[in-house]
Amino acid sequence: MQAIQHIGYGEISENIKFTEIEKPTINKDEVLIETYAASVNPLDIKVIKGKLKGLGKYSLPATMGYDVSGKIVGKGENVSDFNIGDEVYAYVDKQGSFAEFVAVKQNIVSIKPKNTTFEEAASLPLVSLTASQVLKRANLKSGDKILIHAGSGGVGSLAIQLAKAKGAYVYTTTSTSNVAWVKELGADRVIDYKTEDYKTIVKDADVVLDTLGNQYTEDAFKVIKKGGKVITLVGPVDKETANRMKLNKIAKLYLAWKRRKITKNIKLKSAYYSLLLMRANVKQLNEVTNLLETGKIKTNIDKVFPLEDALNAILYVDKGRTKGKVVIKMK
Numbered sequence: 485m486q487a488i489q490h491i492g493y494g495e496i497s498e499n500i501k502f503t504e505i506e507k508p509t510i511n512k513d514e515v516l517i518e519t520y521a522a523s524v525n526p527l528d529i530k531v532i533k534g535k536l537k538g539l540g541k542y543s544l545p546a547t548m549g550y551d552v553s554g555k556i557v558g559k560g561e562n563v564s565d566f567n568i569g570d571e572v573y574a575y576v577d578k579q580g581s582f583a584e585f586v587a588v589k590q591n592i593v594s595i596k597p598k599n600t601t602f603e604e605a606a607s608l609p610l611v612s613l614t615a616s617q618v619l620k621r622a623n624l625k626s627g628d629k630i631l632i633h634a635g636s637g638g639v640g641s642l643a644i645q646l647a648k649a650k651g652a653y654v655y656t657t658t659s660t661s662n663v664a665w666v667k668e669l670g671a672d673r674v675i676d677y678k679t680e681d682y683k684t685i686v687k688d689a690d691v692v693l694d695t696l697g698n699q700y701t702e703d704a705f706k707v708i709k710k711g712g713k714v715i716t717l718v719g720p721v722d723k724e725t726a727n728r729m730k731l732n733k734i735a736k737l738y739l740a741w742k743r744r745k746i747t748k749n750i751k752l753k754s755a756y757y758s759l760l761l762m763r764a765n766v767k768q769l770n771e772v773t774n775l776l777e778t779g780k781i782k783t784n785i786d787k788v789f790p791l792e793d794a795l796n797a798i799l800y801v802d803k804g805r806t807k808g809k810v811v812i813k814m815k
C-alpha cells in the first residue's frame with residue numbers, strides 16, 4: 485500500500501518519503517481501516533523535527549499521521565463494536581494514518597458523524613479531543629470568561645465553538661484577515677493581534693487556553709482573575725505532569741528551572757497551571773459527533789491535498805498560518 489513515512493529527524497522535505505509498504509496486520513482487538521482521509525497536525529511536524537524525542541522513542545521509518553476517517557475492512561476476533569463497512573473516524577495514538585490502510589484499537593474508534601464528509605471527519609479527532617480536554621480540565625462553566633489564543637488554528641477554531649456550546653464568554657486572538665471568520669465561529673470578542681493588545685482588553689478571565697507558548701504562557705497570568713486557570717498546550721511542564729513522567733532528579737530539576745517564572749506567577753495569582761497532553765478518548769469523540777450532528781459545532785477545512793502531495797500539505801501546516809485544518813484525501 486502507499487504511505488507517507490518519516491525516515492529521519494530534521495528538515496521536513498529531507499525526512500519524509502512517499503513509499504510502498506506492507507498493508508498492516510491486525511491483532512484481536514484492532515480494526516483495519518481503509519483510509520479515506522487523514523489530517524495534518526503541528527504534532528506531525530514536531531515529530532519529524534525531533535522536538536518530541538524526550539517524550540518517547542519512535543522506531544524509524546514510521547508511517548506518519550494521527551487523524552483518520554475511513555471504512556472498516558477487517559476486524560480482530562475480539563471486536564464486537566464494529567462491522568465491516570462501518571464508516572468511522574479516530575485519533576490514531578500510535579501514528580499511521582497517512583497510508584491507505586491503518587490498524588487501530590477498537591476502543592479508540594468512533595462512528596463517523598452522519599452529516600460530515602470523510603474529509604471533514606478526518607479534520608476533527610486530535611483538535612476536538614484537545615479542545616474538549618482543555619475545557620474539561622479547566623472545568624469551564626456557563627458564564628465563565630475564557631481567552632483562546634489562535635482562534636483561527638485547528639485547536640482554537642474548535643475550542644471557540646465548544647466553549648460557546650458551554651455558555652462561556654469567549655475572547656480570542658487572530659490576525660486581521662481571519663477576524664470575520666473567527667467571529668462567525670461564535671467568539672464574543674475577536675482581538676486582532678496586528679492592531680490590538682489582548683493584555684489591555686482581557687481582564688479577570690477565568691481561563692486562558694495557551695496555544696502559543698513562550699511569552700504568551702507567562703502573560704496569561706496577567707489577564708486571569710485571582711484563582712484563575714491557565715491551560716497550556718505548549719508551555720513548560722507543570723509539577724504534577726513532571727511527577728507523572730517518572731523522570732530522574734536532574735530532569736525534574738531542569739523542568740522546575742524552565743518553569744521558574746510560571747511558578748512565580750502561579751503564587752502571585754493563586755492560579756492553577758497545567759500542561760495538557762491530549763489523549764485518545766472515545767467517549768469525548770462521541771460527544772463531538774453528537775455536537776456536530778445536532779448542529780452545535782461545525783468543521784473548518786482550509787485546504788485538501790491528495791496523498792501524493794502530502795509533503796506540500798505538511799509544508800503548508802509548517803508555515804503556521806492554517807485557517808482551521810489541512811486534510812489529505814486518499815479516496
Ligand SMILES: NC(=O)c1ccc[n+]([C@@H]2O[C@H](COP(=O)([O-])OP(=O)(O)OC[C@H]3O[C@@H](n4cnc5c(N)ncnc54)[C@H](OP(=O)(O)O)[C@@H]3O)[C@@H](O)[C@H]2O)c1
Pocket residue numbers: 525526527530610611614633634635636637638639640657658659660662677695696716717718760761762763801804805806807808
Ligand atoms: N499538548 C497537546 O496535547 C497539543 C494538542 C494539540 C495541539 N498542540 C499544539 O498547540 C499548538 C496549536 O495547534 P493548532 O493545531 O491549533 O495549530 P495551527 O492550526 O497550526 O495554528 C495556526 C494558527 O495559529 C494562528 N497564530 C499564529 N500566531 C499567532 C499569534 N501570535 N496570535 C494569534 N494567533 C496566531 C494563525 O493565525 P494567523 O495566520 O491569523 O496568525 C493560524 O490560524 C501547536 O503548537 C500544537 O502542536 C498541543
